[in-house]
Amino acid sequence: MSADWSIDGRAEVLAIRNRIREVVEYMKFELCPGKELIELTLGDPTCCGILPPHPDVLKAVSDSVLSGLHNGYKMSKGSEEARQALADKYSSPGSVLSPDDVYLTHGCSGAIQFAFQALLSPGQNVLTPRPGFSVYNTMCSSLQIENRLYRLDPARTYEADLTDLESKIDSNTGAIVVNNPSNPCGSVYSHQHLMDILTLAEKYRLPIIADEVYGNMTYSGNKFYQLGSISESVPVLSCSSLAKIWLVPGWRLGWLVIHNKKGILRQSVYDSFNKLSTLTLGPCSLIQGALPKILSVPQSWHDDVTRHIECTALTCYNSLQKAPGLTPIKPQGAMYIMIEIDFSKFPDIPNISEFVQLLCKETSVKLMPGSCFETNTAIRIVTVDKKEKMQEACDRICEFCSNHFKP
Numbered sequence: 001m002s003a004d005w006s007i008d009g010r011a012e013v014l015a016i017r018n019r020i021r022e023v024v025e026y027m028k029f030e031l032c033p034g035k036e037l038i039e040l041t042l043g044d045p046t047c048c049g050i051l052p053p054h055p056d057v058l059k060a061v062s063d064s065v066l067s068g069l070h071n072g073y074k075m076s077k078g079s080e081e082a083r084q085a086l087a088d089k090y091s092s093p094g095s096v097l098s099p100d101d102v103y104l105t106h107g108c109s110g111a112i113q114f115a116f117q118a119l120l121s122p123g124q125n126v127l128t129p130r131p132g133f134s135v136y137n138t139m140c141s142s143l144q145i146e147n148r149l150y151r152l153d154p155a156r157t158y159e160a161d162l163t164d165l166e167s168k169i170d171s172n173t174g175a176i177v178v179n180n181p182s183n184p185c186g187s188v189y190s191h192q193h194l195m196d197i198l199t200l201a202e203k204y205r206l207p208i209i210a211d212e213v214y215g216n217m218t219y220s221g222n223k224f225y226q227l228g229s230i231s232e233s234v235p236v237l238s239c240s241s242l243a244k245i246w247l248v249p250g251w252r253l254g255w256l257v258i259h260n261k262k263g264i265l266r267q268s269v270y271d272s273f274n275k276l277s278t279l280t281l282g283p284c285s286l287i288q289g290a291l292p293k294i295l296s297v298p299q300s301w302h303d304d305v306t307r308h309i310e311c312t313a314l315t316c317y318n319s320l321q322k323a324p325g326l327t328p329i330k331p332q333g334a335m336y337i338m339i340e341i342d343f344s345k346f347p348d349i350p351n352i353s354e355f356v357q358l359l360c361k362e363t364s365v366k367l368m369p370g371s372c373f374e375t376n377t378a379i380r381i382v383t384v385d386k387k388e389k390m391q392e393a394c395d396r397i398c399e400f401c402s403n404h405f406k407p
């Protein structure tokens with residue numbers, strides 16, 4: 001080996017950041033001796049071990065393997081059968097979809113990447129929510145796109161602050177990202193609020209990238225509206241996957257569904273997605289083969305999963321009301337609760353990273369700092385584990401806050 005031969009990683013690639021992964025994979029947490037770790041950081045429903053996938057889903061994959069029919073390449077954008085099954089699932093009376101409106105991707109993240117790459121050029125900006133999911137920023141950092149954050153209002157259960165959203169739009173804006181139901185906020189937008197967002201998008205002629213990976217995962221009294229089916233003219237690229245609703249994030253199968261009622265997205269946009277698909281030749285064929293059966297899991301099973309998560313989420317919400325200095329925001333869906341922190345009441349804790357690290361050191365409860373979601377004043381709890389364990393975690397958080405609170 002030659003001593004003067006060395007190769008560096010490219011600066012553009014080294015600029016890529018995924019803040020969730022930085023915390024989960026690299027941040028150092030000390031534990032409190034004698035207290036069992038309660039890990040509530042990762043939005044992975046399989047971590048708690050009490051939410052298995054539906055047995056039919058496992059059987060569908062095992063059938064797919066044993067059939068021997070799904071070992072070869074599929075179409076780059078996904079097999080016709082899988083895309084047809086998705087078109088059927090997401091069609092509504094106002095928005096009838098064909099398999100040509102659907103592209104299979106490497107998880108929902110892959111769908112988001114497709115949407116960003118197809119719609120946005122380097123130097124343009126995209127409006128994304130704050131607090132918001134870390135992957136939007138990751139995509140921007142990899143594509144030299146400006147991530148322009150619009151405010152979600154905690155006082156209105158994290159609805160978009162439309163005045164702020166509008167003020168951030170300029171001639172370089174290429175799209176608006178709407179995440180409903182929201183990670184990390186647990187919010188579910190009303191029909192009216194979604195219509196207001198659509199009105200704004202129409203006024204400025206902007207397409208919407210809808211991250212709907214939590215689809216129907218909504219708590220009692222909250223209904224999910226598919227943005228693409230209520231939009232009359234604004235083009236909507238809906239991104240989703242098997243990860244959360246079917247509880248199998250590791251299977252890495254996602255999809256992008258195009259709602260283009262007025263034909264505003266030209267054929268060249270579809271061609272762009274076709275070309276992007278040919279970069280990596282599509283997601284795993286075995287899961288594609290199983291997809292039609294996976295999608296037909298009865299809704300009642302999904303509802304049972306959501307009821308469990310709702311019950312835990314509301315337990316946390318109620319219990320954390322008692323924590324001095326914290327304001328939990330009542331969740332309406334997905335699998336998270338956000339808690340706003342009044343740092344003026346915790347003079348010995350300088351910032352959000354210190355908050356989660358000290359909390360872990362003193363209570364062995366591990367949470368996600370808001371900095372992963374572009375906010376420095378909140379923490380996120382994943383609410384999928386057993387109710388008793390979540391109660392214990394909340395009790396420890398309350399005690400921690402009482403110990404450090406200075407009125």
Ligand SMILES: *Cc1c(COP(=O)(O)O)cnc(C)c1O
Nearest residue numbers: 107108109133183213241243254
């Ligand atoms: C989990 C999550 C994703 C990523 O989904 P994958 O299918 O695992 O890529 C995307 N968006 C949001 C809001 C998420 O919470």
